[in-house]
Each structure stands twice: as C-alpha cells, then as structure tokens.
Amino acid sequence: MISKNKAKFIISLQKxxxxxxxxxxxxxxxxxxxxxxxxxxxxxxxxxKQEFLSTLSGEATRFVQEIExxxxxxxxxxxxxxxxxxxxxxxxxxxxxxxxxxxxxxLFAVLDSVQDPGNLGTIIRAAAWFGIKNIVCSLxxxxxxxxxxxxxxxxxxxxxNVYYYDLKKLVIQANEKNIPVxxxxxxxxxxxxxxxxKKGIILLGNESKGISEELIPYITEKIMIPRFGKAKSGIDSxxxxxxxxxxxxxxxxxxxxxxx
Amino acid sequence: MISKNKAKFIISLQKxxxxxxxxxxxxxxxxxxxxxxxxxxxxxxxxxKQEFLSTLSGEATRFVQEIExxxxxxxxxxxxxxxxxxxxxxxxxxxxxxxxxxxxxxLFAVLDSVQDPGNLGTIIRAAAWFGIKNIVCSLxxxxxxxxxxxxxxxxxxxxxNVYYYDLKKLVIQANEKNIPVxxxxxxxxxxxxxxxxKKGIILLGNESKGISEELIPYITEKIMIPRFGKAKSGIDSxxxxxxxxxxxxxxxxxxxxxxx
Numbered sequence: 387m388i389s390k391n392k393a394k395f396i397i398s399l400q401k402x403x404x405x406x407x408x409x410x411x412x413x414x415x416x417x418x419x420x421x422x423x424x425x426x427x428x429x430x431x432x433x434x435k436q437e438f439l440s441t442l443s444g445e446a447t448r449f450v451q452e453i454e455x456x457x458x459x460x461x462x463x464x465x466x467x468x469x470x471x472x473x474x475x476x477x478x479x480x481x482x483x484x485x486x487x488x489x490x491x492x493l494f495a496v497l498d499s500v501q502d503p504g505n506l507g508t509i510i511r512a513a514a515w516f517g518i519k520n521i522v523c524s525l526x527x528x529x530x531x532x533x534x535x536x537x538x539x540x541x542x543x544x545x546x547n548v549y550y551y552d553l554k555k556l557v558i559q560a561n562e563k564n565i566p567v568x569x570x571x572x573x574x575x576x577x578x579x580x581x582x583x584k585k586g587i588i589l590l591g592n593e594s595k596g597i598s599e600e601l602i603p604y605i606t607e608k609i610m611i612p613r614f615g616k617a618k619s620g621i622d623s624x625x626x627x628x629x630x631x632x633x634x635x636x637x638x639x640x641x642x643x644x645x646x
Numbered sequence: 647m648i649s650k651n652k653a654k655f656i657i658s659l660q661k662x663x664x665x666x667x668x669x670x671x672x673x674x675x676x677x678x679x680x681x682x683x684x685x686x687x688x689x690x691x692x693x694x695k696q697e698f699l700s701t702l703s704g705e706a707t708r709f710v711q712e713i714e715x716x717x718x719x720x721x722x723x724x725x726x727x728x729x730x731x732x733x734x735x736x737x738x739x740x741x742x743x744x745x746x747x748x749x750x751x752x753l754f755a756v757l758d759s760v761q762d763p764g765n766l767g768t769i770i771r772a773a774a775w776f777g778i779k780n781i782v783c784s785l786x787x788x789x790x791x792x793x794x795x796x797x798x799x800x801x802x803x804x805x806x807n808v809y810y811y812d813l814k815k816l817v818i819q820a821n822e823k824n825i826p827v828x829x830x831x832x833x834x835x836x837x838x839x840x841x842x843x844k845k846g847i848i849l850l851g852n853e854s855k856g857i858s859e860e861l862i863p864y865i866t867e868k869i870m871i872p873r874f875g876k877a878k879s880g881i882d883s884x885x886x887x888x889x890x891x892x893x894x895x896x897x898x899x900x901x902x903x904x905x906x
Contacts (some may be wrong), residue, residue, distance in 0.1 A: 504764070508888060517882050540883065552847030578899045614777030614845045615897050623800065624775050626766060628891040631884070635892045636899075638874050 388433065388454050388464070396433070396464045396476060402529045409479045411531035414465060416551040419473040423447065427477065433520045435461060463595035466533045479531065484522060484549040487558065493585055493637060494520040497554055498601060499592040500527045500626060507538020508627035509590070514542035514633040518588075521546055524553045557604035568595055569598055569605035570629060575634045578611045583643045588633060590626055609633070648693065648714050648724070655725045656693065656736060664791045669739045674725060679733040681801040683707065687737065695721060726793045733835035739791065744782060745808040746816065750825045753845055753897060754780040758813055758861060759852040760787045760886060767798020768887030769850070774802035776894040778848075779842035781806055784813045817864035820847055829857055829865035830889060837869045837896045843902045848893060850886055869893070 398404045399412050410430060413422055414439060422429060423442065429450040434441075436455055447453065453519055461470050500506050506528050513521055528535060530548040538548075560567050566586035575578075589605065591597035597605070611624060611632050624632070657671050658664045670690060673682060674887040676698060682689060683702065683742060692699075696715055721730050755778055760766050766788050773781055788795060790808040801807075820827050826846035834840075849865065851857035857865070871892050880893065884892070 508885065512884065512888055515871075515873055515888075540885075578902070611775070611895070613775055623890070624772065625800075626767065628772055628775075628888065631888040631891050632895045635871070635895065639896075642838070 388456050388460055392431075392454070393464050396411075396431070396474075399476065400466050400533055404443070405479070405531050405614075409481075410484045410536050411479055412466070412474055412533055413477055414467055414474040414533065415471045415537070416473050418536070418541045419475050420446075421544060422475060422477065423431075423450070423476045424540060425544050427544070430478055431473050432442055432473065433461065433464065433475065433529065438472035456482055467537075482547055482549045489520045489522070490560065490563060491585055492520065493518060493641075494522065495634070496524075496553060496556065496587045496589045497527050497626075497628065498524050498589060498597050499595070500590070501593055503528050503532045503534035504538045505593065505625065505627045506530065506532075507535045507540075509630045510539045510546050510548065511542040511633040512627070512634055514545040516541075516636060516638045519546060520549070522549045522551050522553070522556060522587075525550055553601055554604075557587070557601055558591075561604050561606070565622070566607055567605050568607045568609050568633075569588065569602065570610060571597065571602070571608045572606070572610060574610035576606035576612045577633055578612070579646060580607065580609050582609075582637050588637065590630055590633075593626055607628040637645050648716050648720055649825070651693075651716070653720070653724050656691070656734075659736065660793055661725050662792065663856040665739070665789070667793050668757055669741075669818065670736050671739055671796065672726070672734055672793055673737055673796055674727055674734040674793065675731045675797070676733050678796070678801045679735050680706075681804060682735060682737065683710070685804055688806070689735050691736040691892045692733065693721070693775065693787070698732035705845055719767045727738055727797075742809045744811050746819055749780045749782070750820065750823060751845055752780065753772055753843075753901075754782065754783045755811060755890065755894075756784075756816065756846060756847045756849045757787050758784050758857050759855070760850070761853055763788050763792050763794035764798045765853065765885065765887045766790065767800075769890045770795075770806050770808065771802040772894050774799075774805040775866075776898045778894060779806060780809070782809045782811050782816060782847075785810055805871060813861055814864075817847070819863055821864055821866070826867055827865050828867045828869050828893075829862065830870060830893065831857065831862070831865070831868045832870060834868035834870035835892055836872045838872070840867065840869050842869075842897050842900045846899065848890075849891055850893075 391564055405411050413419060423446045426449055431452045432450045433454045433456055495513055518604060536543060557567055567589060569589040589597060665671050673679060675899055683706045691712045692710045693716055740847055752800045756774055817827055827849060828846060829849040849857060871889060
C-alpha cells in the first residue's frame, strides 16, 4: 500500500516544473518498465501490482532503490493513462551534456521548436530505428520527460540521447567546423537526388511554421521530400514525424551505399 | 442560433452507428472546412461563426445546402475538439465502391486491422503526399469518418479514396490476376534492395499483431525496413504510420527511376 504523500509526489511529476526540481521522471506500462529494468537503468521507485512483480527475476530489480506493491485501484489513481497497465516507475534524469565535438562526427537530428509530444516521441522512435543516436532540441521544444513523449517513444528513449541546446549557437559552430547542416525546406532539392552523407545535422522545423527564420542562413544543404501526383486540394503535407522517418530512411539507405 | 435538436443531431454524428444510418460525417476546423468548400464538395450543413462566414466568397458556398451562424459558446457545445476553431461542417458520405480491376492497375495501400485513428489519419496523409490514390481497409479497421481520423488527415482525405473490403477476397483476386502483394514482414527482404514496381498492393498490418496469419500465404513479395545500429534495448520498432511513410517513399523513389 502506497502512502498518500508518495502517491501525491508521483502525480506531481506529471508537471515539468516538478520534474526539473526533482530531476526525476515517470515511465508507464509493463513493456517499457521491463525494458528499463532489463537495460540495467537506475530506478528510484518501482510501483507495480504483485502479478507484475512476481514475473521479475531478482537480477531484474538489482538497480531498483525502492519497490511499492499497489492494488489496481491505487495504480489507477497515480497513473496518467486512462487504462493503466501493471507497473510504473520513477527514474532519475541522467544529465545530458552536449559534446558538440562528438556529435559533429556523426549524423544527428536537430529539432527546432517541435511542440507536440506525440511528434517528439515518434521522432525519437524513428531515430532509434535508423541508428541515429543523438537528437538536439531547441530550448522551446516540448520536454522529452513529458509522460506523453515517453509513451510515444515506446522505450526508444533508452537508445537515443536527447539534448536541449541553443540552436543558433549550434549551427554557427557547425558552420565554423564545416559540418553540413541539412535543412528541410519547401524550396530544397529532392532528398532522393541530393548528395547526403554520414555526418552532419538533419534540421527539422516546427509543426506549422517550419524552420525559424534565424536558423535558415546557416543551412548549407537545402533538401525536401518531393510530392507525387496531382490533388483536388492543395493542403497535403507530411507531418514532422513522417518527414523525419522518410529523411532518416533516405540518409541511412544512401550511407549503406557509401564505402567507409 | 442553432436549435437544440440540430445541435443534438450534430453531436450524435460522433458515433459510428449514427454516421452509418445517416450517411453523414463531420469535418472540423477552419482549414479543412475551407478546403472542402474550395474543392467544390457537397456540404449539408455549414456551422460557423460570423467572422468565418464573412471571409467566404459566394462562390465558396455554392454547394452548401444550409448555413447555421453560431456563437463561440454554441460551437464549443457541438464540437468534439477541446479548443474548437470557427467552423465545422456536416458532409454527405460519398459511397465508395471498390473497383478491383481499376485499383489493380495502380499502386495502392491495404490496411489490415489498423485500430488507432491517428495512425489511419497519418497513413491517408502520407498516401496523399506520395500520390497513392486508393486505400483498402479491412472491415475491422477504424472508421475513416471517425472525427479523430478526419482531423489527423489534415484534409488529405479529399485526395485519397478509402474503401472497406474483405481482404482475404482481395488478395485471392490479386493472386489470380498476378498482381503483386507486397507485405511488410520481419523476415522480409530490405525494401531498399527488393525490386518494387508501379502497381500492386502494399499490405500493412495491425499495430501490435502485424499482418494476420490468414493473409500471409497470399503475400508474393516479403519486404521490411531494415534497422540500423545497435541498441541497449530490443523493443525499437517503427509504428505503422512511420513504416507506411518510409515504404511509400521508397516505392515512389524507385518508380521515378523506372521508365514508363
């Protein structure tokens, strides 16, 4: 049985302000909790029904500081989900300090003001699939520890480092070091024909406004996903999560063809 | 001012049963309503605030049977959105009868038991972008006229025909006529290297179960999106909307390279 105060504390972690103060975030759902345990991640509190706990080996809980057994009703009370699963966990935030020298040697994604939690989650999931290990978000992007983002990543957040950084500073540094800055712009060249590469920034913009004016001058390679076919209506567009998936796919497909 | 009965009727269209009986569905939001009007689609009732109506030309409303001017409070009452825009409209369902002979001559998407409204909306949006004009859904897929699907398509539903059909019957017919059935399966060949083509079925499966057992024997080309890089956790996956975007992109990219 969980104390009222602890339940209240866990619920309070749904707020960014509290997460920032406490340096903690929540993961929810059996699959993702199992993945975090399996990957040997530190867990501050594991809150679960007995039926979930009895499926775990002793090995699985070696990095768990505290376990709370709860009833279905208790879990329902602290969960942010409409239909909670059998487990949730409170996880310490691992401080992510961006080492630009290191990421500049690889291909990485940079997100300018992505607002929708589902979109950030989807992009993290796509990045993990395509082996992109680092994502740099502008300071006004949605918080990666927002429960909806964590949910949408389906555990992929374990495989991708997400940093928050001043993007103008980042692209200036990239320009100085001759690191390519690929930006998705309407007037870009087709991503299918434009030469891509194995390192540099893939810059993706806000859901409705695209890439901010102040970053555009630092783009060194303008790319776009061509639209095919005619349409009755002119509003067809790809959302940023779909665009990211297609662009990542194309970068990785081409990089397989390039000898090391 | 809208009558109580009419308001009630419009709200009732959020239910599939009522939509099916009435052969009507709802679109919400200024942009999508404007697109439907601009494309000359029949509109049974246009419900909007005065400030929206005053921006329309007489031309725009030529196929509108009935206009209801509403206040902000009235719109809020009948809307399915948390923050309603300035307009919504009741649209007659255009009966979609699948002509297999016709779709077999093109590339089209077939969805097996896609359940999430956001995923169906995303797939319609991706199809529209990549010029795929037809989508055939299994009878147990989510309803395309579900307000959340319509919302997620961002108007792309205007450019894509969505049919509901018995998929087993469809793939049997395709096999008889030597129409390729491309299925996304874990053991498939990389979509980057497998020969694709300009016609046939792109079969995508359910969010968690993939393609049903009973359809697998009819797949003539097994494809998959390769995963790149190593991972701490094994649960990385692409969701069906992202997978659809990448597969459509690859089909269209390759078909550009094939002479007609």
